[in-house]
Amino acid sequence: MDLNELFREESDVLNRSQDVAAQTTLSAEDYRDALLMVNRHYQRLMRETYRMISRSDRAERELNRVNEQLHQLAQELEYKASHDPLTAVWNRGAIIQRISQTLSNGAAALIILDIDHFKRINDEFGHPMGDKVICALVSRIQAHCPAEASIGRIGGEEFTVLLPHYRLSDAVIVAGAIHASLNASPLAVLPGQLVTASLGVSYGKPGSDFETLYNNADVALYDAKNHGRNRVFFR
Numbered sequence: 471m472d473l474n475e476l477f478r479e480e481s482d483v484l485n486r487s488q489d490v491a492a493q494t495t496l497s498a499e500d501y502r503d504a505l506l507m508v509n510r511h512y513q514r515l516m517r518e519t520y521r522m523i524s525r526s527d528r529a530e531r532e533l534n535r536v537n538e539q540l541h542q543l544a545q546e547l548e549y550k551a552s553h554d555p556l557t558a559v560w561n562r563g564a565i566i567q568r569i570s571q572t573l574s575n576g577a578a579a580l581i582i583l584d585i586d587h588f589k590r591i592n593d594e595f596g597h598p599m600g601d602k603v604i605c606a607l608v609s610r611i612q613a614h615c616p617a618e619a620s621i622g623r624i625g626g627e628e629f630t631v632l633l634p635h636y637r638l639s640d641a642v643i644v645a646g647a648i649h650a651s652l653n654a655s656p657l658a659v660l661p662g663q664l665v666t667a668s669l670g671v672s673y674g675k676p677g678s679d680f681e682t683l684y685n686n687a688d689v690a691l692y693d694a695k696n697h698g699r700n701r702v703f704f705r
């Protein structure tokens with residue numbers, strides 16, 4: 471933007487006042503008029519400057535507000551992209567990524583848990599109750615997991631527990647605690663009957679891949695189901 475164009479009026483006044491100042495023969499009245507003119511324009515300039523500062527303050531506040539909203543939205547999107555909406559544990563994509571990442575840094579054990587005869591619960595008590603059972607079961611899993619565990623929902627009623635740096639025997643103990651808890655007392659949402667699960671446990675060496683770790687746990691889970699459900703198998 472051309473500064474002379476922006477302050478055309480002020481530039482004119484400045485030039486005129488400089489002309490007046492350069493002359494020595496003008497009357498006091500002429501000097502006074504020139505001074506008043508400069509004064510008037512100076513006041514206008516102050517008012518305009520004040521208005522512009524207020525406007526820019528408002529714009530800055532609005533920009534900060536929009537920025538904050540964007541930041542919040544980005545966080546919400548990131549959360550939704552990585553979490554299961556029903557149970558708030560890691561979703562399939564996110565847990566697979568965590569498992570692969572963990573294995574690239576060291577050893578890990580994996581538990582796969584699948585609710586037994588869950589279809590019957592849905593059929594008998596309805597889908598909304600089935601959802602409540604899933605959530606209550608996840609709370610049970612959480613209550614028996616160490617702080618470093620990551621819980622994920624791989625499919626409908628199938629969950630994984632990733633245990634970084636765990637040996638197979640220690641992971642089996644965690645799986646056993648979850649299994650024992652489910653058999654010890656019914657979930658509060660369904661007090662009339664036990665909800666049990668079958669669990670498969672596997673171990674992955676440092677540098678091994680997600681597929682091998684998952685498949686081993688899945689085969690163990692399959693064995694647990696085939697041996698009558700409600701048990702822990704490992705591989």
Ligand SMILES: Nc1nc2c(ncn2[C@@H]2O[C@H](COP(=O)(O)OP(=O)(O)OP(=O)(O)O)[C@@H](O)[C@H]2O)c(=O)[nH]1
Pocket residue numbers: 556584585586587588589590592596597598599600601604625626627695699
């Ligand atoms: N309420 C509810 N049900 C779900 C959800 N996801 C999957 N299911 C149900 O879970 C049931 C799984 O049934 P199956 O695969 O036959 O397994 P199951 O009845 O648990 O039998 P086993 O695993 O062999 O012990 C199906 O009826 C699905 O509709 C969910 O988010 N909410």
